[in-house]
Amino acid sequence: MGVKLLLEHDKVEGIRYYDAYRKHGGYRAAEKAFKMSPADIVEEVKKSGLRGRGGAGFPTGMKWSFLAKPEGVPRHLVCNADESEPGTFKDRYLMEFHPHLFIEGLLISSFALGSNATYVYIRGEYAWIPEILEQAIAEAKNNGWLGKNILGSGFDCEIYVHRGAGAYICGEETALIESLEGKRGNPRMKPPFPAIQGVWMRPTVVNNVETIAAVVPIINIGGDEYAKIGVGKSTGTKLLSVCGNVKNQGVYEIDMTISVEEFIYSDEYCGGIPNGKKLKACIPGGSSVPIIPANLLLKTAKGETRYMNYERLSDGGFVSGSMMGSGGFIVLDEDQCVVRHTMTLARFYNHESCGQCSPCREGTGWMYKILKNIEYGKGKMSDIDLLWDIQRKIEGNTICPLGDAAAWPIAAAIRHFRDEFEWHVLNPDESQKRNYGLAHYADPIHVAATA
């Protein structure tokens, strides 16, 4: 049984409401935080080694310390709840079932950063969650946790919930800021970074929901204690949302010390693959990160066991590894077709490209059309190389990371599953009737003996 910090009181009846939350130690961290100075809170978060849970894994404490603090200019904390990555739904779980934990985290973070007006930018498709949050905000306000002069500290804080309009691109922090300002959600050119000029040209910190919520246990148990959980630079606990071909899909909290194999097959977590099927491939961190075959998922290229943490999942770089990403764990069993899966992702990125810069606007559509041809048995061998060349020309040449996010899954699928693509091209009729199957994707990898 791993350590539970965020979902500690997951089974408590009525934890969604203020009374139950307060009874189970809620707002204790806020009480503690208001006795500290904002700089101390930032220091505590720095000590905890908390990394951004939105996908990039940037150290949160460092991000907070970059915030410019000019005199007389208000600063803002913006919470990125635009969780649109296919396969990721951990923030939804937190906001829906633990709204007060989230609000407490927002309160502490706002106090640490000096933000009097804090915004939650919530995904448009989560239509019912703003009401839950607004209800919780009203409860917190009635009990004196928000509003003017909180706990007699002289600090004012208001939290506003802003509904998005359903664009994936608005999860990119500068596009989110544009959208929050009421403009078209196009990513901004960086620099200037949001820490210098963000919302309404004021210094802004944009953090993920889970990152904000993780601030609560950090203050509760202290940064040093938090850093002891987990391994290396992957400190604390991480929420993972599991979907795909596993017995128990859902949101799990792990302390990043368990192996991938244990996570997939143990009954405590995913419970293995249903119907006696075999594992074929997995996307360990949301649709944008590279897909890896079963053999590379369980063991690294050096033959070591792969653990569920930032470093081990990215071991081997993009050649033989993947990324922790946002924690959307998508499992594919032997019945799944990687070509079709890649096509679905390409269609998603084509649909969600904002159309601002040319490589992403034109390239994503092109890749989707080629993949569609291959999937429906109309592909050519040269199409696979063409796809590789297109993704190479998109990656790194765009304004925002959406171009990279569109390119990586396709690159990884071709890198690891090229023979499945070739099978589709060579057997156009057969590929319409059956799947390629598991093939050799779960075979143990040959590891060269070290001299």
Place this chain on the structure above:
Amino acid sequence: MSEQPKFKVTIDNITVEVPAGTTILNAARMIGGEVTPPAMCYYSKLKDSGGKCRTCLVEVSKGSEKDPRPMPKLVASCRTTVMDGMEVKNITSPKVIDARKGIVEFLLLNHPLDCPVCDQAGECDLQNLSYEHGAEATRYEFKRRTFEKEDIGPYISLHMTRCIMCFRCVFTADQLTDKREHGILERGDHAQISTMLNKSLDHDFIGNVIDVCPVGALTDKTFRFKNRVWFTKPVDAHRDCPTCSGKVRLWMRGEEVFRVTARKDQWGEVEEFICNDCRFHKKETKDWVIEGPSVIARSSVIAQGHYVGTLKTPVVIDKVIGKQPKFLMDIHDESDVNRPEVHLSEIEGPAHSDDFKVKP
């Protein structure tokens, strides 16, 4: 000292001193010639433009004197300001050449290749770009995206299918007029320039969107299909205009004024924006005081019937590679088998073995 600090920046082995805050692109324009990255969306007269087309990507191989680390990705030179001691690679970087080739392919992906019937042909930035930086053929095998035609008023014709989404016209309308009526609708590859519910563009200065458009998406309805631009001759002229500076370029054929546009500098950017009255209604020679033939780039196809006032692009390749490039014509000086006193170009007929010194 109130003088702005000067930064030294090296672009393709050529060092220039520029004021702090200059972008790499503008620094490269100070050098001119081949080292200047092409720009499809950046417009120096329009605030916030640039960064979208990605044709001006360059490699920064040394960040600055203080922090010599190279930048990890290619950067958009139009939006990146120079640092002291920065080293930039444009045409000397294979990465940049390759990326740019890709960008040109992306831009042409859905662009109809209907240059023979497009009014912009001859003065089209995309045409020049693909000629200089593009591949021979596209690898795109699908149907190109098309849009339904939209009427945006009596003077301006919008042909959305040709648009490359540079956003220049949106910035122009934002910054020159007080009420912008057109903008971007939709997103991704079906994003389009449009007005909300078929409004016509109506403002004294809205005609300038035609001049800033790098392709044939926005063209002049009073000139459409009247003549090819290379048959007309550009002439600088002015008039006393109550709304604008009145400094324009007339496109004439004989006595007839076919078209009036703003004057453009060597980077294809408008020098002074002109009003609709000058652009669309003053189409007679007697309306104008003619100054003389315009100076236009010699490389432009318009220059072919225009003998005076062509502007040669500076050649800087010798500075880039650090020596005079060797041309095939120079074989006379390079080869040790010929007789230097006989100039090969002066031999009548094909060269004979007598013309060459046989090596012992």
